[in-house]
Amino acid sequence: MTxxxxxxxxxxxxxxxxxxxxxxxxxxxxxxxxxFGAVLVLTFVVLAVFAHxxxxxxxxKTNFLMLRKAPSAMHWLGTDEIGRDILSRLIHGGIASLYAxxxxxxxxxxxxxxxxxxxxxxxxxxDALISRATDALLAVPFLILAIAxxxxxxxxxxxxxxxxxxxxxxxxxxxTRGQVxxxxxxxxxxxxxxxxxxxxxILLRHITPNIFAPLVVQATLTVATAIIAEASLSFLGLGQQxxxxxxxxxxxxAKNYMDSAPWMSISPGIAIVLVVLxxxxxxxxxxxxxxxxxx
Amino acid sequence: MSTPAGSDVILSAQALVKHFxxxxxxxxxxxPLIRAVDxxxxxxxxxxxxxxxxxxxxxxxxxARLILRLIEPTAGKVEFDGADITAxxxxxxxxxxxxxxxxxxxxxxxxxxxxTVGALIAEPLAVHGLASGRERAERVADILRKVGLPxxxxxxxPHEFSGGQRQRIGIARALATGPRLVIGDEPVSALDxxxxxxxxxxxxxxxxxxxxxxxLVAHDLAVIRHTSxxxxxxxxxxxxxxxxxxxxxxxxxxxxxxxLIAAIPVPVPGARGARQLLEGDPPSPAAPPxxxxxxxxxxxxxxxxxxxxxxxxxxxxxxxxxxxxxxxLPPAPPAVTTVxxxxxxxxxxxxxxxxxxxxxxxxS
Numbered sequence: 035m036t037x038x039x040x041x042x043x044x045x046x047x048x049x050x051x052x053x054x055x056x057x058x059x060x061x062x063x064x065x066x067x068x069x070f071g072a073v074l075v076l077t078f079v080v081l082a083v084f085a086h087x088x089x090x091x092x093x094x095k096t097n098f099l100m101l102r103k104a105p106s107a108m109h110w111l112g113t114d115e116i117g118r119d120i121l122s123r124l125i126h127g128g129i130a131s132l133y134a135x136x137x138x139x140x141x142x143x144x145x146x147x148x149x150x151x152x153x154x155x156x157x158x159x160x161d162a163l164i165s166r167a168t169d170a171l172l173a174v175p176f177l178i179l180a181i182a183x184x185x186x187x188x189x190x191x192x193x194x195x196x197x198x199x200x201x202x203x204x205x206x207x208x209x210t211r212g213q214v215x216x217x218x219x220x221x222x223x224x225x226x227x228x229x230x231x232x233x234x235x236i237l238l239r240h241i242t243p244n245i246f247a248p249l250v251v252q253a254t255l256t257v258a259t260a261i262i263a264e265a266s267l268s269f270l271g272l273g274q275q276x277x278x279x280x281x282x283x284x285x286x287x288a289k290n291y292m293d294s295a296p297w298m299s300i301s302p303g304i305a306i307v308l309v310v311l312x313x314x315x316x317x318x319x320x321x322x323x324x325x326x327x328x329x
Numbered sequence: 330m331s332t333p334a335g336s337d338v339i340l341s342a343q344a345l346v347k348h349f350x351x352x353x354x355x356x357x358x359x360x361p362l363i364r365a366v367d368x369x370x371x372x373x374x375x376x377x378x379x380x381x382x383x384x385x386x387x388x389x390x391x392x393a394r395l396i397l398r399l400i401e402p403t404a405g406k407v408e409f410d411g412a413d414i415t416a417x418x419x420x421x422x423x424x425x426x427x428x429x430x431x432x433x434x435x436x437x438x439x440x441x442x443x444x445t446v447g448a449l450i451a452e453p454l455a456v457h458g459l460a461s462g463r464e465r466a467e468r469v470a471d472i473l474r475k476v477g478l479p480x481x482x483x484x485x486x487p488h489e490f491s492g493g494q495r496q497r498i499g500i501a502r503a504l505a506t507g508p509r510l511v512i513g514d515e516p517v518s519a520l521d522x523x524x525x526x527x528x529x530x531x532x533x534x535x536x537x538x539x540x541x542x543x544x545l546v547a548h549d550l551a552v553i554r555h556t557s558x559x560x561x562x563x564x565x566x567x568x569x570x571x572x573x574x575x576x577x578x579x580x581x582x583x584x585x586x587x588x589l590i591a592a593i594p595v596p597v598p599g600a601r602g603a604r605q606l607l608e609g610d611p612p613s614p615a616a617p618p619x620x621x622x623x624x625x626x627x628x629x630x631x632x633x634x635x636x637x638x639x640x641x642x643x644x645x646x647x648x649x650x651x652x653x654x655x656x657x658l659p660p661a662p663p664a665v666t667t668v669x670x671x672x673x674x675x676x677x678x679x680x681x682x683x684x685x686x687x688x689x690x691x692x693s
Binding site: 220221224225226227228229230231232235239240 | 394397423425426430431433435438441442443444452453457499502
């Protein structure tokens with residue numbers, strides 16, 4: 035480390051932090067698949083945010099002269115069984131998918147992380163109790179669990195998000211607990227105890243910042259799962275309610291016209307594949323970029 | 330060893346025991362019981378530097394953590410200023426930590442990588458409510474200057490510093506609250522040899538300046554030879570010899586101490602041979618040998634050593650040893666035996682000495 039000039043010393047820390055971030059960023063930017071994932075996700079996000087302006091038609095406007103029309107210059111992706119523009123519904127449906135994906139993962143993170151912190155830090159019977167409960171929940175297939183929660187809460191997009199989020203809590207509990215167990219044996223944690231830092235602050239200042247990177251990666255990857263889950267719940271009628279558009283419910287109606295109007299199912303299907311692919315590639319890229327072993 | 334609660338004793342360990350494992354496990358029956366510290370007692374006097382020496386795995390780091398109650402003892406107690414700290418509640422203990430601090434072995438892992446140096450040093454001040462706002466920043470700058478770092482470094486992160494500098498940060502953090510007792514757990518063993526003296530000297534200076542009591546844990550005698558007042562030698566969880574520094578170096582009584590002294594590297598060309606170095610590793614603390622724990626590696630061991638556990642006994646005022654044979658043992662061989670150099674070597678050395686501005690003291 036070169037000695038900083040007296041005028042520059044006060045910003046040296048910020049520079050170092052920026053350098054570390056830059057290293058991760060540079061690594062991310064030099065990874066073409068990760069960039070591709072980021073671009074995919076960004077595209078869907080932009081489309082969803084500006085859906086109102088981007089979509090060529092009102093997604094709920096029916097047109098009985100244009101029932102189940104194949105893709106054309108007027109309707110790029112065709113129309114559905116009551117003459118609504120599929121492209122517009124796809125763009126507006128993205129809102130529900132992304133929203134559900136992100137919100138449910140936030141729910142999972144903010145419920146799961148504190149539980150995992152407590153289990154990992156305090157250990158003992160509390161840890162045993164939490165871990166066994168987590169194991170039990172993880173033994174149930176994720177989607178089945180989400181369906182059970184959603185059915186219990188009642189069909190609506192909000193409830194679907196809560197159901198998906200709750201079903202993902204065990205993943206974050208387990209990940210957080212494992213990370214805490216790894217970090218808590220570090221000397222600096224013992225050092226904090228030796229100094230007399232209360233448990234609460236050790237968890238907040240010393241543990242949490244040092245376990246955040248893997249949680250961010252997991253969250254990104256889980257968004258992809260959550261989007262599939264939302265589509266599945268909507269497909270089953272437990273998520274977004276008609277006539278509001280969602281990729282899952284579009285697939286649900288489209289399945290009745292697989293022979294006569296395949297475009298109705300193909301485009302939401304491809305949309306789901308692309309956005310899920312995007313989040314997975316983004317998550318993988320983040321994992322590589324944030325890998326502590328590389329720093 | 331009884332402890333008079335005299336005012337010159339700042340810390341007193343009484344029959345401290347720490348066993349790890351031994352609990353029942355689901356499938357494998359019992360976990361092996363590790364006797365890391367097995368009945369250790371000693372007093373540390375106010376203002377002295379007390380050293381604890383022993384090889385890896387002898388329980389010295391465990392002992393350091395027991396003293397600070399970073400881990401709970403299996404038995405025994407620790408008195409700080411006459412009060413039993415193993416009996417007080419967690420919150421009282423946390424407040425008491427202001428008075429007793431620790432410097433860690435590894436300066437790379439003992440500082441949170443995501444906190445600035447300033448935040449690291451300010452934290453103890455904050456959690457003990459000692460200073461806030463502007464005053465806190467000034468105290469941090471003061472402490473940094475005291476350990477020989479420019480106050481501007483408060484803005485930087487630990488990874489920007491060298492090992493020696495980081496250890497200075499560790500020392501600054503330990504001293505921030507104005508403790509009376511500081512325990513250094515091998516504070517220099519992770520540092521380059523060229524930096525060790527600097528850090529040790531810094532500790533000595535700060536000790537004098539701030540009136541600290543210092544407990545230094547080390548794995549060899551080289552580091553503490555010039556700094557400690559009294560030395561406790563540990564082997565397999567027990568203290569085998571405890572004496573003033575000079576007594577220990579001049580008339581060591583325990584064969585293990587002999588070998589530790591013999592292991593100090595001697596920077597004398599021509600020094601050869603007569604070192605009596607221990608072979609093999611210490612036995613596992615999960616299955617300590619019966620009788621004297623050192624008998625498996627002791628060159629003088631007799632039948633009694635295999636059967637009877639020697640108690641610590643005072644052979645001279647302030648000099649205790651746990652060895653059946655202490656009175657009868659031959660005195661420790663001189664640490665250095667020099668071999669007379671060949672004529673050719675002597676000539677080379679003379680030429681070398683002649684070429685240098687200051688003469689090198691020739692051997693033999």
